[in-house]
Amino acid sequence: MLRTGGIVGALALAVPATPAAAPPPFEILRWTAPGAELAALSTQPAACLGSAAVEVQAGEALFNSPRLLGGQAAKAGLSCAGCHVNGRDNAHFLMAGVSDRAGTADVTHSFFGAARGNGRFDPVTIPDLARPGKVSRDPAGGALESFVRDLIVDEFAGREPTPAMLAALAAYVRAIAPCPDGDPPGRRALDDQLRLIDFALRGATGMARRADPVAARALLAAARHQLGLIAERYPAPPFGAERRELLAASRVLADMHDKAANSDGFIAALSAWRAAFEKDLVQRLRRREARSLYNPANLAFVAPQQDNR
Numbered sequence: 001m002l003r004t005g006g007i008v009g010a011l012a013l014a015v016p017a018t019p020a021a022a023p024p025p026f027e028i029l030r031w032t033a034p035g036a037e038l039a040a041l042s043t044q045p046a047a048c049l050g051s052a053a054v055e056v057q058a059g060e061a062l063f064n065s066p067r068l069l070g071g072q073a074a075k076a077g078l079s080c081a082g083c084h085v086n087g088r089d090n091a092h093f094l095m096a097g098v099s100d101r102a103g104t105a106d107v108t109h110s111f112f113g114a115a116r117g118n119g120r121f122d123p124v125t126i127p128d129l130a131r132p133g134k135v136s137r138d139p140a141g142g143a144l145e146s147f148v149r150d151l152i153v154d155e156f157a158g159r160e161p162t163p164a165m166l167a168a169l170a171a172y173v174r175a176i177a178p179c180p181d182g183d184p185p186g187r188r189a190l191d192d193q194l195r196l197i198d199f200a201l202r203g204a205t206g207m208a209r210r211a212d213p214v215a216a217r218a219l220l221a222a223a224r225h226q227l228g229l230i231a232e233r234y235p236a237p238p239f240g241a242e243r244r245e246l247l248a249a250s251r252v253l254a255d256m257h258d259k260a261a262n263s264d265g266f267i268a269a270l271s272a273w274r275a276a277f278e279k280d281l282v283q284r285l286r287r288r289e290a291r292s293l294y295n296p297a298n299l300a301f302v303a304p305q306q307d308n309r
């Protein structure tokens with residue numbers, strides 16, 4: 001089942017009559033192995049970043065945005081982070097035509113984009129980007145930048161990223177590190193989305209200042225995707241009002257796309273948006289998080305679904 005990602009798609013489909021009869025379609029379940037739904041929805045590998053630079057934050061926001069990719073991936077709502085959760089790996093990843101078992105993917109297949117297909121179905125284990133791998137992370141050679149560029153454009157049929165977008169993605173990948181105290185299991189929470197929205201907005205402001213409207217727009221799209229993920233966790237009823245406000249907030253960001261070339265007006269509009277978002281809606285979402293589907297206790301209805309497959 002493929003549909004357009006983002007908040008409009010999420011809102012159109014995620015309106016169950018009763019949770020037991022029609023569970024909300026969580027985007028993540030499109031690439032989650034049967035039986036691992038609850039784990040994928042409520043846990044994630046821990047991430048510890050070696051830097052708090054705005055560039056790294058912009059890179060993390062882009063890394064989590066399906067709009068960075070094109071074709072099948074964008075349609076499914078799959079971002080870099082769908083496979084590399086929190087920049088790490090994804091033991092639960094399973095997608096027909098892409099994986100042969102959970103935790104694997106073939107990124108040289110023509111499923112996502114025709115350019116890079118090698119004609120063979122040869123999935124490999126999704127690597128943890130916190131560990132050294134095949135691709136050199138040395139900034140001097142630029143090997144990481146060109147690897148990521150080819151991944152986006154050739155494998156995932158995405159639009160050519162600007163040099164600043166590539167630099168941000170590479171800076172993020174270089175900053176991913178194992179946690180100092182080992183890797184405590186991470187829980188999924190509203191804060192994941194709020195943090196990425198914050199990173200996307202900071203990044204968009206920075207990109208507008210350096211006159212890169214393409215990157216600024218990509219970061220707006222990244223923020224909107226996170227709003228859609230919040231909406232998945234606050235089903236109506238009882239969260240009808242919050243969902244309407246999330247949708248309205250997403251539309252305001254969408255309307256800013258055209259302003260991205262005028263840096264002053266754009267930055268002012270972004271900060272007005274942020275103030276309005278944080279003033280009331282974020283407070284309410286936070287207060288009611290325990291009643292939302294971020295709370296694993298409220299996700300029990302996902303489990304019976306597994307037995308019927």
Ligand code: HEC
Pocket residue numbers: 063068078079080081082083084098104105106107124125126127129132133134135136147148151152169173
């Ligand atoms: C469909 C799952 C999937 C998606 C989406 C994905 N990757 Fe990967 N990634 C993989 C797999 C599998 C490999 C290992 C490929 C290999 O070893 O040939 C990999 C390898 C990498 C590596 C090299 C790691 C090393 O060995 O040094 C980097 C860096 C990377 N991915 C970054 C990204 C970025 C950035 C994006 C988004 C633009 C992305 N990936 C999207 C599955 C994915």
